[in-house]
Amino acid sequence: MSRRSLCGSLRFGLLATLLRGFFVMQFSDKRNRLKFWLVLAALLLLPFITDALLGRSWVRIVDFAMLYIMLALGLNIVVGYAGLLDLGYIAFFAVGAYCYALTGSPHLALAFPMMFPAGVHLPFWIVLPMAALVAGGFGVLLGAPTLRLRGDYLAIVTLGFGEIIRIFLNNLDAPVNLTNGPQGISRIDPVSVAGVSLNSTQHIFGIVFPAVHLYFYLFLAFTALVVFVSRRLERSRIGRAWMAIREDEVAASAMGIDTRNLKLLAFAMGAMSGGASGALFAGFQGFVSPESFSLMESVMVLCMVVLGGMGNIAGVIFGAILLALLPEVLRHIVVPAQQALFGRTLVDPESLRMLLFGTALIVMMLYRPAGLLPSRVRRRELGADEPAAETSVYDATH
Amino acid sequence: MEILLQQIINGLVQGSIYALVALGYTMVYGILGLINFAHGEVVMVGAMLVLSSLTAMLGWGVPPVLALPISVMLAITGCMALGYGIERIAYRPLRHAPRLAPLITAIGVSIVLQNLAMMIWGRDYHSFPQLFANTTHSFGGAVINDIQIIIFVMAVAIMAGLMVVVHHTRLGRAMRAIAENQHAAQLMGVDVNRVISITFMLGSAMAAVAGLMVSANYGLAHYYMGFLLGLKAFTAAVLGGIGNLRGAMLGGLLLGLIESLGAGYIGDLSGGFFGSNYQDVFAFLVLIAVLVFRPSGLLGERLAERA
Known part of the structure; x- marks a missing residue:
């Protein structure tokens, strides 16, 4: 493991080393423990370093990158471990976000002035598990009918769900104003930890922590939790069963694996993780509207998982960081470059980004199906290195 | 009662378009066992090609009688090339890969097509030029216009033609053989790759016609129109039984009816x-x-x- 992580550091630079170091934390030899503390220190200092070098707006971008990491890791459970294609993942994120938006803002006062004259203001720590459960419930509702069929149906049903949820969010403002339609819900309560609101600058031990820094630490803690859970799942009986299903469903069920329930579990866990991230997003942003949850976002999160390496935590994190920062990079490069070359902007960065995502999905599947940082099992299975194994596995199932 | 009749007419017209698109899904599925996610985008490209060539030709003063068939042929050719290209680039290399792989490339292709279309044709709605006086006929209190009649008749004719091709020609026999068992078909001398390419091209040609119909029916075309249309046509194919040609037609018509009646009465x-x-x-x-x-x-x- 440590040899591998050294190779990785040479290839992908400092960032990957930091990440990999983070994952070996449970290895107890001395060098790794030192590495763990170094990584932790670097991560804790990250918002301050970013702030000093690039400015406050970049700390916000880093915060969003953390959210994307959580989302990508959640989707990785579904796509990477269990091999199920979820094309509407952002819908669960939306469910979680609207859960918090409704139960932590003055908005419901509009719909039910008699019942809630000041809206509903549940504490974040109650809403968070609730958001996860509601999103998980939607996952079960969608997954139960489709998961006993072949995987393609799940892909198309989730694709449809992602679109349907937006229709509901956009239209449920009449006759009872539940979602406030396309305008979205604003004035969402800030998240507070131990009575400290994260939306205002805090002074702790004489150090000034602006709101974006505080949210960074919150997201860091949750990302660490998701990484921990993913890692434990991966090596558990359940995780191994998921991978068996992914590799050959018929064989897996012949070995006594309850494929349907385990697929449902993977799908629901992914949905729950998405819902929890959604609640965090709503608290951080203070505002939600349907346009944050378009198909493009689902594709982007899928792209993070595919690009980084399906089923590999470090790879997925790498992919998430890469793609979360890409729009910022594009914004700073594409427009000036075109202005210089053609004198006007022919292609806006937004559509170029989507074009790149689509191309990346195709190219990755054709030439490097296991991702940029592949997991060992996945690489063997997707046959990037061993063309001989690939055809024989396929024929056995037909 | 008039409302009911009207909804049924609208539903049948819309449903015949769904059926044409659903045939594209179901043909590919029957042969390859693959859902071609990008099919909806092919419809969109077809609509856009018809519209832009039509408006260009009308602008040059070409009479509508000539301009319409030329632009339709153009769109059909363009979509056939597109369908061929999609299969060649995104599906053929992955024919023996795990099933997740072609699904991911399929969604990739559809994103790429959507965004390319947006770059070429912009974000605006394009309106369909008026080619002839679109008279409306009324019977039993409901109305139907010429365009709707043409759409329905054309769709039925194309579907009948497809049935003839699939059930009474050498190509159709090869297609059915591959659907039955690809390896056995190959052993019997069927050129599997060629037949699969032709299947994609046939489906795309129908998608181009469907694109024309949708834009003529609503008078509009838009780079995003393929997404929901594709989703619905897929639903139609599943409703009729995916892989089954008659099923796709039945499913399309039924879905059109359900949608139009549902929307009419949900309030x-x-x-x-x-x-x-x-x-x-x-x-x-x-x-x-x-x-x-x-x-x-x-x-x-x-x-x-x-x-």
Whole structure:
């Protein structure tokens, strides 16, 4: 493991080393423990370093990158471990976000002035598990009918769900104003930890922590939790069963694996993780509207998982960081470059980004199906290195 | 009563378009066992090609009688090339890969097409030029216009033609043989790759015609139109039994009817809580219901689960 992580550091630079170091934390030899503390220190200092070098707006971008990491890791459970294609993942994120938006803002006062004259203001720590459960419930509702069929149906049903949820969010403002339609819900309560609101600058031990820094630490803690859970799942009986299903469903069920329930579990866990991230997003942003949850976002999160390496935590994190920062990079490069070359902007960065995502999905599947940082099992299975194994596995199932 | 009749007419016209697109899904599925996610985008490209060539030619003073067939042929050729290219680039290299791989490239292709279309044709709605006086005929209190009649008749004719091709020609026999068993078909001397390419091209040609019909029916075309249309046509294919040609036609017509009747009556049924802006939800509910109660579809004999 440590040899591998050294190779990785040479290839992908400092960032990957930091990440990999983070994952070996449970290895107890001395060098790794030192590495763990170094990584932790670097991560804790990250918002301050970013702030000093690039400015406050970049700390916000880093915060969003953390959210994307959580989302990508959640989707990785579904796509990477269990091999199920979820094309509407952002819908669960939306469910979680609207859960918090409704139960932590003055908005419901509009719909039910008699019942809630000041809206509903549940504490974040109650809403968070609730958001996860509601999103998980939607996952079960969608997954139960489709998961006993072949995987393609799940892909198309989730694709449809992602679109349907937006229709509901956009239209449920009449006759009872539940979602406030396309305008979205604003004035969402800030998240507070131990009575400290994260939306205002805090002074702790004489150090000034602006709101974006505080949210960074919150997201860091949750990302660490998701990484921990993913890692434990991966090596558990359940995780191994998921991978068996992914590799050959018929064989897996012949070995006594309850494929349907385990697929449902993977799908629901992914949905729950998405819902929890959604609640965090709503608290951080203070505002939600349907346009944050378009198909493009689902594709982007899928792209993070595919690009980084399906089923590999470090790879997925790498992919998430890469793609979360890409729009910022594009914004700073594409427009000036075109202005210089053609004198006007022919292609806006937004559509170029989507074009790149689509191309990346195709190219990755054709030439490097296991991702940029592949997991060992996945690489063997997707046959990037061993063309001989690939055809024989396929024929056995037909 | 007039409203009911009107909704049925609208539903049948819309349904015949769904059926044409659904045929493209079901043909590819029958032969390759693959859902061609990008098919909806091919419809969109077809509509855009017809529209832009048509407006260009009308601008040059070409008479509509000439301009329409030329632009339709152009769109059909363009879409056939596109369908061929999609299969060649995104599906053929992955024919023996794990099933997740072609699904991911399929969504990739559809994103790429959507964004390319947006770059070429912009974000605006394009309106369909008026070619002839579109007279409306009324009977029994309901109205139907010339365009709707042409759409319905054309769709039925194309579907009949497809049935002839599939059931009474050498090519059709090869297609059915591959659907039955690809390896055995190959052993019998069927050029599998060629037949698969032709299948994609046939499906794309129908998609181009469907694109023309949609834009003529609504008078509009838009780079995003392929997405929901594709989703609905897929639902139609599943409703009829995916892989089954007659099923796709039946499913398309039924889905059109369900949607139009549903949108027409949902307001009354829910006491005004839901309005016709929930029209797009029906296809999805139908899809879920079919998958729960009859995954093999109305006419599908084979079980939907095929290893």
